[in-house]
Amino acid sequence: MTAVSDSYLPTAAPTPARAAGALTLLVLFAAGAAVAIGTGVYGSLHEPAGIAVNIAGFSGPLEVKVWLTSLAFVLAIVQLVSALVMYGRLPLAAGARWWGPLHRWSGRLAFLTTVPVAIHCLYALGFQSYDTRVLAHSLLGCAFYGAFTTKMLGLSRKGMPGWFMPVLGGAVLTGLVGLWLTSSLWFFTTFGIRF
Amino acid sequence: MKLSTPLVTLAIGAVLAGGLVVANVVNSARPETAVAATVPNPDPSDSQTSIAGSDPVKDPAAERAANRQAAAELRAQQAKATQDAPAPAAATVTWTYKGAVAGTDLTAAISVTGEEAVAYVCDGESVEIWLYGTATDASLDLAAASGETVTGTFTPDLVGGVFTSSDGQWTLSAASAQWPDWAPPIADGPGQA
Numbered sequence: 001m002t003a004v005s006d007s008y009l010p011t012a013a014p015t016p017a018r019a020a021g022a023l024t025l026l027v028l029f030a031a032g033a034a035v036a037i038g039t040g041v042y043g044s045l046h047e048p049a050g051i052a053v054n055i056a057g058f059s060g061p062l063e064v065k066v067w068l069t070s071l072a073f074v075l076a077i078v079q080l081v082s083a084l085v086m087y088g089r090l091p092l093a094a095g096a097r098w099w100g101p102l103h104r105w106s107g108r109l110a111f112l113t114t115v116p117v118a119i120h121c122l123y124a125l126g127f128q129s130y131d132t133r134v135l136a137h138s139l140l141g142c143a144f145y146g147a148f149t150t151k152m153l154g155l156s157r158k159g160m161p162g163w164f165m166p167v168l169g170g171a172v173l174t175g176l177v178g179l180w181l182t183s184s185l186w187f188f189t190t191f192g193i194r195f
Numbered sequence: 196m197k198l199s200t201p202l203v204t205l206a207i208g209a210v211l212a213g214g215l216v217v218a219n220v221v222n223s224a225r226p227e228t229a230v231a232a233t234v235p236n237p238d239p240s241d242s243q244t245s246i247a248g249s250d251p252v253k254d255p256a257a258e259r260a261a262n263r264q265a266a267a268e269l270r271a272q273q274a275k276a277t278q279d280a281p282a283p284a285a286a287t288v289t290w291t292y293k294g295a296v297a298g299t300d301l302t303a304a305i306s307v308t309g310e311e312a313v314a315y316v317c318d319g320e321s322v323e324i325w326l327y328g329t330a331t332d333a334s335l336d337l338a339a340a341s342g343e344t345v346t347g348t349f350t351p352d353l354v355g356g357v358f359t360s361s362d363g364q365w366t367l368s369a370a371s372a373q374w375p376d377w378a379p380p381i382a383d384g385p386g387q388a
Binding site: 104107108111112115116118119120123124148149151152153155156 | 199200201202204205207208211212215216219
């Protein structure tokens, strides 16, 4: 991965990093909002197909989804711990150099893990509001991808305000935990632990 | 030019999502695709086929798996049928009815869209049956994966027919009803997670 760099780390670029202005923030949040709203609109307008591709080895697509979501949830806990250490809030092997890579890779994996689940939700089931759990899950799902988009776009820019990453990271984490609570935990407590 | 890793992450996610959507669109016409929306019976001890409580529970898990498989096939066939047909689907009206199976605790909800019919029969406790089938001319012909059937006739206002299970036959009647806003459309089939 030589062509890829973590551009939010200091580089040899001659131009000093300018602080991101209000316009930049507006654009980043607007992009996230567009993703969230677009996801919700697609989920509402697309006629739920009821069926979608499945992964072999599980008894059904719901089982696949609740376990993938649970994997993402565990990775989200790694995200929280590693972020706290990187911000100096947890005195856990604070000097270790692997916290950053751990945070990035667990985040990437968590995000990619959620994608098949979300596509199944959107394609087979759609945005629904017939009870509180389902409405909360639908809203959280849309908000999660919006917040994630804003965070990723913000990461790729220099000079973001200090509150940006903690706030966006917190939003993404809250979204994912909420999604897990309203799907996987609900499933496990309703139907039992099953594969 | 250096690439920014967060943007790469976003792009990979977007490509993965796009690929999955394409896979879904391609696969949703094939019968072997798994059903998404089948939620197993909430109480694992319930038998989905026992109507009057006389049918001993065999193996609920195996039964549910069989139900799910059969329902998946039915739904996949329906999906295929809808895809294959030139589908004047946009113009078809959905008629919904609610009613009861006389002499039992069962209530019934029926939905007819074009030539497709879906019925949901339950007693609010242990019995929950989804039936799928056809509505041609004025005739309804539905079957559940677990073996129950509903046959009868319908008009825009009324459904009159027979509900048959391994325990016997009962008269089913239902009248046109406004589908409540809060309820998922019955044509969507069993619920979701």
